[in-house]
Amino acid sequence: MDGSKLYDLQINNLSKTFFLNQNPVEVLKNIQLDVVSGEFLSIVGASGCGKSTLLRLIVGLDENYTGSLTISDNNDNTPKKVSLIFQEHRLFPWFTVTENVAFGLGSNYKGNKDKIVKEHIELVGLGEFTHCYPRQLSGGMRQRIAIARALVSKPDILLLDEPFGALDAMTRIRMQQELLGIWKRGQTTMIIVTHDIDEAVYLGDRVAVMDSSPGSFKKIVDVTLSRPRDRNSYDFASIKKEIYREFFNEEEMPYDFTI
């Protein structure tokens, strides 16, 4: 930890055990992670290594763990707000786009609800679809609504669990660019879990690589490339290669990186 930095999230020695048929299964072990305010952190790891479990702990959906997990306070001493976007959008099918996004504000919101909801629908480029129901939208549009619903409550920390996993490659790239635009404009701290190493490097200031059984961070790679990033550059490929090496040995490497 660096004393000169402002942290939104500090995790120390966190471990998490589930019980399966009364047998303990340690899913996360000795997790160490500090996330700086405004940072974009990517987390990659094999299926089942505990990525979603970690996000659920950060957002407070599960409070049963050992070690410490601290979300910082804002300057006014209120706790920083954390929102989680799931892989599947989890929109209400019987609500319109506007109603789904308004739901993100909660029932106690005192400000101008209509205005802020409209602004956030426009932010994700769906201003013309306010009266549509989720079934009338494409997968990418639905995920954009899920992002608007999460952002409308002005989270300080946005967690994204494989948010683009179900999208086609082109929509996925567009969504990555859109997400980066939102991140830059709003200075929200973002933590994305993804299986896609290209996506992790394209988005993240750092990429945290998780080990399995039990899950822990085995490497955190700084992505020092300027933005917008060129996915075809040598430096981009070098960082991807560094991460692939954590999963494959030289013979198994899925790509030829001899560029």
Ligand SMILES: Nc1ncnc2c1ncn2[C@@H]1O[C@H](COP(=O)(O)OP(=O)(O)OP(=O)(O)O)[C@@H](O)[C@H]1O
């Ligand atoms: N409620 C639960 N009870 C028991 N075991 C659980 C529970 N939730 C998750 N697990 C187990 O914890 C491990 C980690 O699950 P988790 O969903 O966090 O993995 P993940 O890395 O997000 O996987 P994926 O990338 O496939 O989504 C898995 O072995 C899973 O079976």
